Amino acid sequence: MLFKQVKHLFIKEITFELRQKYAINGILLYVVSTIFISYLSFKKILNPSVWNALFWIILLFASVNAITKSFVQETKGRMLYLYTIASPRAVILAKILYNSFLMISLSLACFVFYSLFIGGLVQDITLFLIVLLLGSIGFSSVLTLVSAIASKTNNNFSLMAILSFPIMIPLLMTLIKVSKNAVDGIDWSVSYNYLLVLFLLNVIVFMLSYLLFPYLWKD
Amino acid sequence: MKNWWKILAVVLVLYTIVAGFLAPVPHLAILNETIRNLYFHVTMWFGMMIILCVSLIYSIRFLNKSNMQDDAVAYRAANVGILLGLLGLATGSVWARFTWGAWWVGDTKLNGAAITLLIYLAYIVLRRSIDEEQKRARISAVYNIFAYVMLLVFLMIVPRMTDSLHPGNGGNPGFGGYDLDNKMRMVFYPAIIGWTLLAVWIMSLNVRLHKLKRKIIFNE
Numbered sequence: 001m002l003f004k005q006v007k008h009l010f011i012k013e014i015t016f017e018l019r020q021k022y023a024i025n026g027i028l029l030y031v032v033s034t035i036f037i038s039y040l041s042f043k044k045i046l047n048p049s050v051w052n053a054l055f056w057i058i059l060l061f062a063s064v065n066a067i068t069k070s071f072v073q074e075t076k077g078r079m080l081y082l083y084t085i086a087s088p089r090a091v092i093l094a095k096i097l098y099n100s101f102l103m104i105s106l107s108l109a110c111f112v113f114y115s116l117f118i119g120g121l122v123q124d125i126t127l128f129l130i131v132l133l134l135g136s137i138g139f140s141s142v143l144t145l146v147s148a149i150a151s152k153t154n155n156n157f158s159l160m161a162i163l164s165f166p167i168m169i170p171l172l173m174t175l176i177k178v179s180k181n182a183v184d185g186i187d188w189s190v191s192y193n194y195l196l197v198l199f200l201l202n203v204i205v206f207m208l209s210y211l212l213f214p215y216l217w218k219d
Numbered sequence: 220m221k222n223w224w225k226i227l228a229v230v231l232v233l234y235t236i237v238a239g240f241l242a243p244v245p246h247l248a249i250l251n252e253t254i255r256n257l258y259f260h261v262t263m264w265f266g267m268m269i270i271l272c273v274s275l276i277y278s279i280r281f282l283n284k285s286n287m288q289d290d291a292v293a294y295r296a297a298n299v300g301i302l303l304g305l306l307g308l309a310t311g312s313v314w315a316r317f318t319w320g321a322w323w324v325g326d327t328k329l330n331g332a333a334i335t336l337l338i339y340l341a342y343i344v345l346r347r348s349i350d351e352e353q354k355r356a357r358i359s360a361v362y363n364i365f366a367y368v369m370l371l372v373f374l375m376i377v378p379r380m381t382d383s384l385h386p387g388n389g390g391n392p393g394f395g396g397y398d399l400d401n402k403m404r405m406v407f408y409p410a411i412i413g414w415t416l417l418a419v420w421i422m423s424l425n426v427r428l429h430k431l432k433r434k435i436i437f438n439e
Contacts, residue, residue, distance in 0.1 A: 152354060170334075
C-alpha cells in the first residue's frame with residue numbers, strides 16, 4: 001500500500017519536473033556557471049585539500065538551491081489534494097527518493113564538469129563515487145525535511161540556510177574527510193570508519209524525517 | 220516547604236563557588252589551578268544537556284497531546300539551555316587560554332559545541348518566523364527533536380571518532396580517569412545538581428511569566 005503510493009508519487013514528481021524543465025536546467029546551469037567562475041578565478045587547482053573543499057562547497061550550495069523548491073514550490077491546493085489521497089509517510093518517502101535521485105545526477109554532473117575545468121585529481125574513483133552517493137542521499141534527506149519546515153514559515157529562503165547549514169556540517173565534515181582519502185588514493189581500510197559514520201548519519205536523518213514528517217504535514 | 224529545591228539550588232551553587240575556588244585540588248603539570256574549571260565548565264554543560272533533554276521531552280509530549288503548556292515549557296527550557304551553553308563556552312574559552320594558549324582552537328569538540336549553539340539559535344529564529352500559535356508549536360517541536368539528536372551526534376559521537384584536544388575525547392583521558400580524586404568529587408557532583416536546579420528555577424519563572432501574560436491578554 002505504502003510502496004504503491006510512494007511509486008505513484010515518485011512518478012508524479014518526475015512528471016512535474018519534466019513538464020517544467022526550467023527547474024532542473026536552472027540548477028544544472030547554476031552548477032556549471034559556479035564551476036566556470038571557480039575555473040576563471042583559480043585556473044587549475046593542484047592542491048588536493050583545496051580541490052576537495054571547493055568541490056563540496058559548490059555541491060552544498062547547489063543542493064540547497066535544488067531541494068529548497070521541493071516543498072516551497074508546492075501550491076496550497078496541490079498540498080491539500082495530496083493530503084486527501086496519500087499518507088504523509090508516502091509523501092516524504094517519495095520526496096526523499098526523488099530528491100536523492102536528483103542529487104545523485106546533480107553531483108555526478110558536478111563531478112564531471114569540475115574534473116574537466118578545475119582538473120581531475122581523484123586517484124580512487126570508486127571510493128569517490130561511493131562517497132558522492134552517500135553524500136547525495138544524506139543531503140537530500142536533511143534538506144527535504146528542512147524544506148518542509150521552512151515552507152511553513154514566512155521567510156522560507158533565508159530560514160532554509162539557517163536551519164540546514166548547522167545540521168549539515170557533521171555530514172559535510174565526514175564527507176570531506178573520506179573524499180580527501182579518495183582523492184589521495186589512500187587504502188580503503190582507513191576510510192571504513194568514516195563510511196560507517198556516513199551511513200549511520202544517513203540512517204538517523206532518514207528515520208527522523210520519516211517519523212517527524214506526519215506532524216509537520218497537517219495544517 | 221514546597222520550595223525546598225530552590226533553597227537547595229542556592230546552597231549548592233554557593234557551595235560550588237566557595238568550595239570550587241578555595242578547596243584543595245591535586246596539583247598536576249600544565250593544569251595547575253585551572254583544574255577548578257571542572258566545577259564550572261563541565262558542570263554547566265551537564266546542566267545544559269539535562270535542561271535540553273527536558274526541552275526534548277516536552278516537545279515529544281506536545282506532539283503527542285497538543286497541549287500548549289508543553290510547548291511553552293519546551294521553549295523556555297531550550298532558552299535556558301542556550302544560556303548555560305554560552306556560559307559553558309565562555310568558561311571553556313578561558314580555560315583553553317591558560318592551558319592550550321589560545322581562546323579558541325579549531326578542534327572537533329569546540330566546533331561541535333559552537334555548531335550546536337547555532338542549531339539552537341536557529342530554533343529560536345524558526346519560532347519567531349511563524350505567527351500562528353499551534354503551527355509554531357508543532358513545527359518547532361519537530362525541529363527541536365531534530366536538534367537534540369544532532370547535539371548528541373556533535374558532542375558525544377563525532378569528537379570520540381576523530382582527533383581532539385579536548386579532555387575525554389580522541390584518546391585523551393577525561394578528568395574522570397585519574398585526576399578526579401574523591402575531594403574533587405565532593406564538589407563536582409553537587410555542582411551538577413546545583414546548576415541544573417538553578418536552570419530549572421529560571422525556566423519555571425519564565426513559564427510562570429508566560430502564563431500570567433496569557434492570562435492578562437485573554438481576560439481583557
